[in-house]
Amino acid sequence: MGNRFICMAKKDVKENGSRSKRIGRSQRKLLAEEEFLHKQALSMALHQHQLSQRFEGSMSRRIGSTSKRRNLGDESFSNGKQVPEILGNIQTKKFILINGEGFGAWCWYKTISLLEESGLLPTALDLTGSGIDLTDTNCVATLAEYSKPLIDYLQELSEDEKVILVGHSSGGACISYALEHFPQKISKAIFICATMVSNGQRPFDVFAEELGSAELFMKESKFLIHGNGKDKPPTGFMFEKEQMKGLYFNQSPTKDVALAMVSMRPTPLGPIMEKLSLSPENYGTGRRYYIQTLDDRALSPDVQEKLVRENPPEGVYKIKGSDHCPFFSKPQSLHKILVEIAQIP
Numbered sequence: 001m002g003n004r005f006i007c008m009a010k011k012d013v014k015e016n017g018s019r020s021k022r023i024g025r026s027q028r029k030l031l032a033e034e035e036f037l038h039k040q041a042l043s044m045a046l047h048q049h050q051l052s053q054r055f056e057g058s059m060s061r062r063i064g065s066t067s068k069r070r071n072l073g074d075e076s077f078s079n080g081k082q083v084p085e086i087l088g089n090i091q092t093k094k095f096i097l098i099n100g101e102g103f104g105a106w107c108w109y110k111t112i113s114l115l116e117e118s119g120l121l122p123t124a125l126d127l128t129g130s131g132i133d134l135t136d137t138n139c140v141a142t143l144a145e146y147s148k149p150l151i152d153y154l155q156e157l158s159e160d161e162k163v164i165l166v167g168h169s170s171g172g173a174c175i176s177y178a179l180e181h182f183p184q185k186i187s188k189a190i191f192i193c194a195t196m197v198s199n200g201q202r203p204f205d206v207f208a209e210e211l212g213s214a215e216l217f218m219k220e221s222k223f224l225i226h227g228n229g230k231d232k233p234p235t236g237f238m239f240e241k242e243q244m245k246g247l248y249f250n251q252s253p254t255k256d257v258a259l260a261m262v263s264m265r266p267t268p269l270g271p272i273m274e275k276l277s278l279s280p281e282n283y284g285t286g287r288r289y290y291i292q293t294l295d296d297r298a299l300s301p302d303v304q305e306k307l308v309r310e311n312p313p314e315g316v317y318k319i320k321g322s323d324h325c326p327f328f329s330k331p332q333s334l335h336k337i338l339v340e341i342a343q344i345p
Contacts, residue, residue, distance in 0.1 A: 090342050103130065107168075128149060133149070136227070146270075147271075169299070170194070171195075173203040176278060180277070180283045183283070198310060199277065206303065236268050248260070293322040294321070297323065
């Protein structure tokens with residue numbers, strides 16, 4: 001009898017031990033996945049900080065002269081070394097990448113890698129209150145304040161230096177603002193499913209068909225943030241996570257969506273409600289290009305088509321199967337277009 005109880009006790013201990021091990025492994029797996037996600041986000045932020053310095057030394061690769069183009073449908077992405085792109089005689093190699101609402105410099109990590117591998121010089125900037133910039137978004141009231149990191153960068157360029165500006169979504173308003181104030185510093189401006197506004201238009205007006213009138217949005221939207229108190233005008237907005245996934249990331253890889261969910265920040269409201277003053281002699285002389293995303297739920301293809309009709313750019317490009325974030329969903333196609341625009345004499 002005693003031996004029987006001892007055996008049963010040993011069996012219970014063994015089963016409990018196995019169960020504890022299984023639970024332990026499960027918990028460790030969850031913790032490991034969470035830690036990996038945070039490390040990935042932190043890595044993107046640190047990488048962005050390093051990109052604020054000019055790329056030298058490693059950018060000295062020489063590019064071949066063949067004119068063969070690769071298939072735009074290949075969307076595989078690798079951090080490993082790839083064959084450099086066909087650059088031809090590109091005069092401006094510096095790309096300045098500007099984030100859209102809620103995003104930061106972190107969202108460009110695939111584009112940065114591909115441009116670097118092609119021998120180009122990308123720099124991703126955090127707009128004020130975006131990414132790892134510590135400014136409280138509730139304190140950003142004007143487009144000038146929102147665009148300050150870009151304006152500061154352009155001011156520091158030498159007189160004979162030019163860059164290619166790339167703006168995503170509401171970041172298009174920032175590169176329009178920069179075109180008006182520094183047309184001589186900007187070789188080309190590329191709008192990616194962006195708010196390419198006309199003179200006297202607000203960035204919000206571009207989204208009006210999706211979000212309704214500004215007055216209605218300011219009154220009834222449940223996504224508004226009242227940083228100065230409920231009795232004061234709203235200072236920002238941010239969509240709920242599930243809504244963001246449906247609007248922005250309907251074709252993006254799961255890992256990129258996870259990264260966005262831990263990195264997105266509220267968007268200051270003042271800058272997107274501000275009317276832009278754009279003149280023919282400054283903004284009007286800029287070379288603008290527009291990239292349309294054809295599976296976009298945040299800014300529909302019809303609205304993007306209307307934008308290019310009302311404010312015609314020098315060139316229009318289209319990416320099939322891309323959601324509002326082609327730097328996630330179609331990085332190779334986006335990269336090919338950026339290089340192609342850079343090659344235009």
